[in-house]
Amino acid sequence: MxxxxxxxxxxxxxxxxxxxxxxxxxxxxxxxxxxxxxxxAQDPYDIAALNLMDSYKPPVWxxxxxxxxxxxxxxxxRDVWASILYGARISLxxxxxxxxxxxxxxxxxxxxxxxxxxxxDSVIMRIADIQLSFPSILIALFLMSAVGTGIDKVLIALxxxxxxxYARTVRGSTLSEIEKEYVQAAKVAGLPNxxxxxxxxxxxxxxxxxxxxxxxxxxxxxIEASLSFLGVGVPITQPSLGLLIKNGxxxxxxxxxxxxxxxxxxxxMLVFGINLFGDFLRDELNPRLK
Amino acid sequence: MxxxxxxxxxxxxxxxxxxxxxxxxxxxFTGDPVFMVVPIDATDAEIAQARRILGLDQSLLVQYGRFxxxxxxxxxGNSYVFRQPAMTLILERLPATVEMVLVAMALALAVAxxxxxxxxxxxxxRISRTIMAGSxxxxxxxxxxxxxxLIFLFAVHWGIFPSSGRGDTxxxxxxxxxxxxADGWHHIILPAVTLSLxxxxxxxxxxxxxxMEVGRQDFMKFARAKGAPRRDVLYKHGLKNALxxxxxxxxxxxxxxxxxxxxxxxxxxxxxxxKLLIDSIYRADRPVIVVYLMLVAxxxxxxxxxxxxVYTLIDPxxxxx
Amino acid sequence: xxxxxxxKLLEVRDLRTHFHTFAGTVKAVNGVSFDIAAGEVMGLxxxxxxxxxVVGFSILGLIDSPGKIxxxxxxxxxxxxxxxxxxxxxxxxxxDISMVFQDPMTSLNPLHTVGRQxxxxxxxxxxxxxxxxxxxxxEMLESVGISRAAERLKAYPHQFSGGMRQRVVIAIALLxxxxxxxxxxxxxxxxxxxxxxILKLMRRQIAEKGASMILxxxxxxxxxxxxxxxxxxxxxxxxxxxxxxxxxxxPAHPYTRGLIDSIPDLSNRHERLKQIPGTVPDIRNxxxxxxxxDRCPRAQAICAEIEPDLMPQRGSLSAACHxxxxxxxxx
Numbered sequence: 001m002x003x004x005x006x007x008x009x010x011x012x013x014x015x016x017x018x019x020x021x022x023x024x025x026x027x028x029x030x031x032x033x034x035x036x037x038x039x040x041a042q043d044p045y046d047i048a049a050l051n052l053m054d055s056y057k058p059p060v061w062x063x064x065x066x067x068x069x070x071x072x073x074x075x076x077x078r079d080v081w082a083s084i085l086y087g088a089r090i091s092l093x094x095x096x097x098x099x100x101x102x103x104x105x106x107x108x109x110x111x112x113x114x115x116x117x118x119x120x121d122s123v124i125m126r127i128a129d130i131q132l133s134f135p136s137i138l139i140a141l142f143l144m145s146a147v148g149t150g151i152d153k154v155l156i157a158l159x160x161x162x163x164x165x166y167a168r169t170v171r172g173s174t175l176s177e178i179e180k181e182y183v184q185a186a187k188v189a190g191l192p193n194x195x196x197x198x199x200x201x202x203x204x205x206x207x208x209x210x211x212x213x214x215x216x217x218x219x220x221x222x223i224e225a226s227l228s229f230l231g232v233g234v235p236i237t238q239p240s241l242g243l244l245i246k247n248g249x250x251x252x253x254x255x256x257x258x259x260x261x262x263x264x265x266x267x268x269m270l271v272f273g274i275n276l277f278g279d280f281l282r283d284e285l286n287p288r289l290k
Numbered sequence: 291m292x293x294x295x296x297x298x299x300x301x302x303x304x305x306x307x308x309x310x311x312x313x314x315x316x317x318x319f320t321g322d323p324v325f326m327v328v329p330i331d332a333t334d335a336e337i338a339q340a341r342r343i344l345g346l347d348q349s350l351l352v353q354y355g356r357f358x359x360x361x362x363x364x365x366x367g368n369s370y371v372f373r374q375p376a377m378t379l380i381l382e383r384l385p386a387t388v389e390m391v392l393v394a395m396a397l398a399l400a401v402a403x404x405x406x407x408x409x410x411x412x413x414x415x416r417i418s419r420t421i422m423a424g425s426x427x428x429x430x431x432x433x434x435x436x437x438x439x440l441i442f443l444f445a446v447h448w449g450i451f452p453s454s455g456r457g458d459t460x461x462x463x464x465x466x467x468x469x470x471x472a473d474g475w476h477h478i479i480l481p482a483v484t485l486s487l488x489x490x491x492x493x494x495x496x497x498x499x500x501x502m503e504v505g506r507q508d509f510m511k512f513a514r515a516k517g518a519p520r521r522d523v524l525y526k527h528g529l530k531n532a533l534x535x536x537x538x539x540x541x542x543x544x545x546x547x548x549x550x551x552x553x554x555x556x557x558x559x560x561x562x563x564x565k566l567l568i569d570s571i572y573r574a575d576r577p578v579i580v581v582y583l584m585l586v587a588x589x590x591x592x593x594x595x596x597x598x599x600v601y602t603l604i605d606p607x608x609x610x611x
Numbered sequence: 612x613x614x615x616x617x618x619k620l621l622e623v624r625d626l627r628t629h630f631h632t633f634a635g636t637v638k639a640v641n642g643v644s645f646d647i648a649a650g651e652v653m654g655l656x657x658x659x660x661x662x663x664x665v666v667g668f669s670i671l672g673l674i675d676s677p678g679k680i681x682x683x684x685x686x687x688x689x690x691x692x693x694x695x696x697x698x699x700x701x702x703x704x705x706x707d708i709s710m711v712f713q714d715p716m717t718s719l720n721p722l723h724t725v726g727r728q729x730x731x732x733x734x735x736x737x738x739x740x741x742x743x744x745x746x747x748x749x750e751m752l753e754s755v756g757i758s759r760a761a762e763r764l765k766a767y768p769h770q771f772s773g774g775m776r777q778r779v780v781i782a783i784a785l786l787x788x789x790x791x792x793x794x795x796x797x798x799x800x801x802x803x804x805x806x807x808x809i810l811k812l813m814r815r816q817i818a819e820k821g822a823s824m825i826l827x828x829x830x831x832x833x834x835x836x837x838x839x840x841x842x843x844x845x846x847x848x849x850x851x852x853x854x855x856x857x858x859x860x861x862p863a864h865p866y867t868r869g870l871i872d873s874i875p876d877l878s879n880r881h882e883r884l885k886q887i888p889g890t891v892p893d894i895r896n897x898x899x900x901x902x903x904x905d906r907c908p909r910a911q912a913i914c915a916e917i918e919p920d921l922m923p924q925r926g927s928l929s930a931a932c933h934x935x936x937x938x939x940x941x942x
Contacts, residue, residue, distance in 0.1 A: 018423075130305055133594055134587070135542075135549035142583065145571040146316040218430065225432050226553055230568055245435055249557070253453070257442050264435030271430035279426065508717035515671055515712075516783065517705035517735045520697075530722050606767045607721055 019280035025273025033092050036085035051077045056251075059258050072258040074247065080259055083244055084266045090240040091267070094151065095220040098158035103213055105159060106166025107205075111197060113167065114174025125171070128164045136161040140223055144232040154233050158220050165212055173205035207285040214281055218274035225267055241267050298598075302591045309587040314357050317576055318350065361584065367577040371570070376577035380563050380585060385465050386456055387555065387562030391547045393469070393478055394485035398543075401486075402493035403533075409494070410501020410532065411524055422498070428491025433550055437484035437557040444480060451480050454559035481558040485550060489543045496539060500532030507531070534605055541597035545590050618688070620823050621647040621670070621791055626683035628662075628669045635895035639665040639678070641847035644921075647823050649790065652814075654838030654855070655827045656870070658891055662847045663827045664713075667793040670825075671708060672700040687791075706736040709784040713796040715776035719768040725779055726764030729786060736787040747786065755782045755812060774805035778812065785816055792817070795827045810837060831870055835859050840927070843867050846894055846902040849921055853928035861938035863930035865907045868940075901933070909934045 055077045060070045071080040113121040131139065143157040177183055177200050186196060221241075227233035228242030229249075236243065241263045248260025332340070346353070360366065366376040409418040445453035457477035460470035468474030504510065505528065513523045552564030559565070563582060570578040602608045628640040639662040647653050655663050668674050670685055672692060685692040687707065692700065704710075712718040719728060726748060733744040745764075752760035755778040768776055777797065784792055794813065798806040814837060817824050826837055834841055835855060842852040843866065851864035862868050869887035889906035892898055898905065904914040913933055921931045925938075 130308060133305070133542075133545070133590055135546045137546075138549040138552075138586070141549075141552070141571075142313075142316070145579065222430075222432055226434060229432075229434050230553065230556065230571075232571065242432070245432070245438070249438055252438060252442055253446055255446060260435070260438055261442070264432060264439070267432050267435065268427070268430055271432075272427055275426050275430050508712055508714060509720045511673060512710075512712055512718045512780075513720070513731070514673055515704055515710040516732050517701045517703070518731065519701055527720050527723070531720070605722065607769045 018276045022273045022276025022278075022280060025269055026277060029088060029092065029270050029273070032085050033089045036082075036089060053077065056256055058256075071262050074259045075251065080262050083239070084241065084263055087239055087241040087244050087263060088266060088270065090151070090234060090238055091221050091224060091242070092217075092270070094154055094158070094224050094234075094240065095217040098155050098162060098220045098224075099213055099217050101155065101159040102162030102216065103166050103209065106163035107170045107209070109163065110167040110170025110172075111174055111201070114171040114178070114201075115193060115197075121171070124167065128167055131161075131164050137223055137226060140227060141230070141232065144227055149232055149235050151234055151238065154224055154227060157227075158223060161223070162216060162220065165216070166209065169208055169212065170201075170205050173208075174201050177201045177204060211278060211282045211285060214274060215278040218271040218278070221267065221271055221274075298595055302595060305591055306584070306587055310358060310361060310584060311354070313580055313583050314354050317580060318353065366581045366584075369570075369575050369578050371573050371575045371578075376575075376581045379566065379578060380581045383561055383563040383566050384585075385467060386560060387548070387551050387564055389467065389469055390478060390481055390485060390554070390560060390562060391544070391551055393482040394547055394551075395489065395544060397482055397486040398490040398493055402490045403497055403536075406494040406497025407501055407524070407529060407532075410498040410505070411528075413498075413502060418498075421494070425491040425494045428487050428494075431487065433484060433488055434553045434557055436487060437481070437554055440480050440484055441557070452477050453480075456561055481554050481560055484557070485547060485554045488550070489547055492539070492543060493536060496536045497532065500535050501528060503535075504528045504532040530604065534601075537597065537601055537604065541593045544593050548586060548589065618649065619646045619686075620649045620651075620688065622684070622686040623666075623670070624684040624686070626666065626669060626685065627681040628665050628674055628678060629681050630678040632677055637894050638847050638897070639894070640669060642683075643842075643844065643847070643849050644683075645842045645849065645852060647791065647825065649823055650817075650821050651840065652817065652824045652826060652838045654834030654841040655825055655844065656831060656834055656841055657829065657844035659829055663829075663844055664795050666844075667710060667795050667825065667827055670793060671704050671710060672697070673704075702736075705732050705789070706787040707789055708791045708793065709787065709789040711777075711780055711784045711792060711794040711797045714800045715773055715780055716800070718780050719776060721768055724765055724767055725771070728768075729764070729779070729783055732783055732786045748782075751782045751786055752779070755779070755785075755816070756808075757782075773801055774809065777801060777805075777809055781809070781813060781816070785820065785822075788820060788822075790822055792822055792824045793827065794824055796829070797826075798833065799828070799830070806833075813837070831859070831874060843870070846892065846897060848902060848931065850903065850932070851928065851930040852921075853926065857926045857928055861936070863924040863928045863935040864932050865909050865934075865936060866903050867930075868936055869906075901931075909936075 055073060055075050057066045057069055057073045058064050059072045059080075060067050065072065069079045069081065071084070073079055074083065109124050113124040140157045140161050143160060144153060147153045147156070174197075178187075178196075180200075183196060183200050186200075224233055224240060225242030225245070228240050229246045231246065234240045234243055239247075244263040245260045245267075248256075248258075248263070252260055348356075364377055368374060369376045369379055372379060405421050409421045412418050441453045444451045455477060457468045457474035458471045459466040459468045459474060461467070462470060468478060501524075510523055510527055513527045514520070518527075548564075551562060552567055554560065555562045555565035556568050563585075566578060567582045569575075570582070623646070624644050626640050626643045627638070630637040630639055641662075643662075643666060645653065655666060657663050665674070665678070669680055670692065672680075672695070674680060680693055683693065687703070692703070695703075719725070726745075729748040729751070730744050733739055733747060737744070739747065748764060749760045752763060757763055757775060757778055763771075768779070771779065777800075781797070784794075792813075797813065798809050801809060810833065813824070816822075824837075826834060828834055838855050840852065840854045841858050843850050843858075843864065845866050851858065851862060851867050853863075858867065859871060862871060866887070869885075872885045873887060875884055887906055892902060892905065898915070900913075900915040900917055901907070901910070901919055904910040907914065909932075911934065917933070919931045919933050921929050923929045924935050
């Protein structure tokens with residue numbers, strides 16, 4: 001840990017305002033998500049706690065606002081701020097889990113493709129190429145329309161879309177590593193494949209994977225929000241930020257903007273924070289730019 | 291040349307075929323369309339008969355065979371909801387989507403390229419850093435939310451632009467095009483801007499990266515050593531080289547625009563095929579979904595092909611293989 | 612033949628070009644002076660990274676940040692280029708002074724035809740019309756040894772081999788009839804067989820057109836053939852200069868001696884290759900005193916204290932050394 005704090009990485013981190021802002025935003029959300037249920041008085045999905053008399057209160061700085069609900073309330077008296085915290089949980093949960101799943105599956109397939117080559121490689125890469133020529137949102141949309149809504153279905157759809165980038169990257173690294181002489185020598189000496197993977201391939205592929213994984217969380221949050229907005233994402237009982245925006249859309253034309261605008265701001269800040277940090281990571285971890 | 295074209299044609303057909311198989315399989319395993327066509331109080335016999343008519347009692351392979359054969363004839367069956375040929379429904383709405391996509395792309399290019407060139411040529415200036423921060427924000431925004439905010443500000447609050455719908459159209463070559471009328475432009479501005487933002491941000495970043503990469507190349511310095519002024523070197527020598535990676539993703543971006551148009555059309559009630567798709571998903575109107583997917587797959591495959599051709603035109607080092 | 616003071620074409624006085632990087636200031640060129648008269652070829656010799664290319668770029672004002680010319684004068688027929696504005700420098704580049712880069716694979720824009728890149732020079736620096744320019748390009752291409760010149764003008768750089776491309780680059784450098792050509796390692800990236808062709812070509816062109824040349828290289832063999840006089844650089848300073856014959860046969864500075872000795876002698880196959888021991892010091896942290904002292908077999912205590920100045924030694928040679936070699940010394 002001390003090595004981290006003394007490293008050049010940390011030195012550049014402290015000098016990069018974007019990295020600091022980015023990670024500050026991410027930390028804020030992480031905290032909000034973890035501590036949310038404890039700091040917010042109202043559980044917005046506990047019907048019993050809602051009071052219809054509180055419905056459509058504007059944010060506290062506007063006329064008619066109520067300091068108890070600083071960002072206002074929605075049509076059922078739900079506190080927007082509480083909804084955002086709960087919704088962010090779901091969004092982040094989905095983003096992170098899907099990322100991990102994609103990473104795992106993608107890396108595995110990439111390793112297989114790189115190591116065994118031949119037909120297996122061709123098939124995997126063909127599928128990847130075809131998938132890449134279509135926009136991921138469309139694929140996800142299509143899958144969701146076929147399998148129905150639900151958090152688990154969203155995770156499957158996102159993973160189905162997200163594995164490709166890992167597979168390609170890992171395959172590329174694997175191919176270039178096994179060409180190297182010291183790996184060939186190790187193979188001749190009888191080193192088993194999994195050891196080669198662990199000692200030679202994985203360390204080299206780790207840094208681009210970290211960058212990809214970080215940014216992918218943000219991408220997934222956006223895709224999930226879009227799917228939920230269209231009604232094919234998360235179910236109403238466990239709304240994510242996207243669904244909150246959708247619900248707010250209906251009353252937008254009456255001038256009740258806060259129920260949809262604030263969740264959007266939350267998504268924006270979260271993804272922006274992730275991207276800022278991810279950008280910084282990419283520049284830092286890229287040996288070519290050094 | 292001919293060999294290359296043939297090869298590409300075969301590849302494209304192969305991809306489309308695979309897509310058709312996937313689409314067919316997915317559609318087959320999701321819900322039973324028979325209930326879309328029979329009335330609520332149908333008897334079992336009526337249901338069985340409907341199944342026979344729709345061919346749902348046959349094996350999967352036979353069903354697929356019928357699917358494919360009618361597909362290549364352009365017959366996708368009738369929409370369950372509208373009782374009209376699904377193909378016609380989609381094609382009617384195609385111009386509206388194409389309009390919006392083209393305007394969005396034009397907007398994205400018009401903003402992204404100049405700003406990207408500037409940011410790439412002067413990477414450390416204050417303005418450049420602001421531009422880059424802005425572009426990062428651009429790819430962090432949920433597009434549908436931006437659309438909503440724009441509607442709220444410009445349509446509801448200030449009343450400058452209409453909040454939904456397509457403007458008046460005029461006819462050109464048998465197609466109804468709204469870009470030919472002032473009212474059409476009035477309606478298309480907000481949706482096109484919404485749609486263009488993410489692409490604008492991505493193209494900007496790629497242009498900047500391309501310019502910075504190119505700036506490091508020897509031939510740029512050599513051109514300056516000849517006495518060429520900085521600006522000439524930037525635009526005449528550098529830009530074309532810098533845009534090569536941009537062209538690579540141009541095709542993908544166009545595809546993304548078509549995909550995100552589904553959402554934008556939904557928000558703005560824009561009568562394009564994207565909105566039809568979303569509505570059809572809600573209503574489980576299978577034939578329409580199938581048409582949309584196959585048509586869009588065709589469009590993507592063709593776009594990719596065209597981009598590759600353009601690529602070879604721009605870079606003399608690349609030859610068709 | 613007048614042998615009064617020959618008009619110096621280029622006089623470089625105490626040039627300093629520094630690069631301000633985050634890791635420290637790199638004093639790539641730290642007090643370099645030399646003269647070139649019309650029609651002369653000067654060899655600029657030194658190890659890679661020793662600042663030779665930076666001298667060439669400084670003359671043309673092509674030093675980009677984080678680099679900057681910190682001091683000195685570069686007098687072209689009396690005009691100081693360091694003080695000249697960008698507009699004036701643009702006039703000079705390509706016309707009065709032109710440059711040949713090292714790597715012909717990357718010097719040319721891959722997306723423009725060769726003809727267009729040649730034409731550019733004439734468009735910038737002459738009043739000739741399109742046809743006249745075209746004719747001039749054809750003529751120049753032929754004179755650098757490229758046959759079917761008119762056709763080749765329409766070709767792209769990747770359609771030429773390395774040696775041909777370098778000929779094109781030389782043609783571009785010569786088009787506007789410059790008085791001085793800076794050739795930065797012009798043959799290093801080429802096959803050995805092509806190298807001598809290109810060198811002969813350059814020598815002929817310079818003689819024909821009465822131009823001068825700065826030949827920047829690390830290859831002493833090349834320079835001994837081509838140059839009238841040689842300037843030796845080490846870590847940003849001139850350590851020796853003089854006429855070629857004298858310098859090669861009996862150098863005064865141990866570094867030059869070391870460079871000459873490290874050229875493999877093919878006649879004596881059993882001898883180990885001689886190297887200059889040690890490595891080039893970190894240019895951001897140059898040692899006190901003479902830069903070369905850690906690697907010099909003749910170094911004494913004073914070498915670590917006082918940096919030697921460039922002093923005339925014998926004949927045309929000047930060297931910056933407290934204990935210069937005499938003829939016959941083997942260091």
